[in-house]
Amino acid sequence: MTDALDQALLDAHARGDMDALIRLYRQAADAATTEQAAGFYLTHAYVFALEAGDTRSSDLKQALVRMGRDTPAPSDL
Numbered sequence: 001m002t003d004a005l006d007q008a009l010l011d012a013h014a015r016g017d018m019d020a021l022i023r024l025y026r027q028a029a030d031a032a033t034t035e036q037a038a039g040f041y042l043t044h045a046y047v048f049a050l051e052a053g054d055t056r057s058s059d060l061k062q063a064l065v066r067m068g069r070d071t072p073a074p075s076d077l
Contacts, residue, residue, distance in 0.1 A: 001028050001031065001032075002031075005024065005027060005028055005031070008020070008024050009021070009024050009025070009028070012024055018048055018051065018052040018054070019052070019054075021044075021045075021048045022045050022048045022049045022052065022054055022056055022060075023045075025041045025042070025044040025045035025048065026041070026042070026045040026056075026060070028041040029041035029042040029045060029063075035067065038067070039064070039067055039069045042060060042063055042064055042067070042069075043064065043069065045060050046060040046061060046064060061073070
């Protein structure tokens with residue numbers, strides 16, 4: 001993760017800016033150099049999306065399912 005992205009995440013946490021947290025954690029996941037790091041950041045993006053009731057949560061869940069880090073929703077089986 002770049003210093004700028006790290007600082008942006010810290011700032012978003014300090015402001016309680018859920019929209020920015022979802023976007024920035026997704027950005028961190030996309031930029032991650034290991035699958036473990038990508039999963040970590042993607043999970044955070046997903047949790048913040050769920051907490052915010054954000055529509056991006058379904059796409060984030062699907063990304064986690066594709067990584068083998070979550071299971072499909074019963075309606076997706």
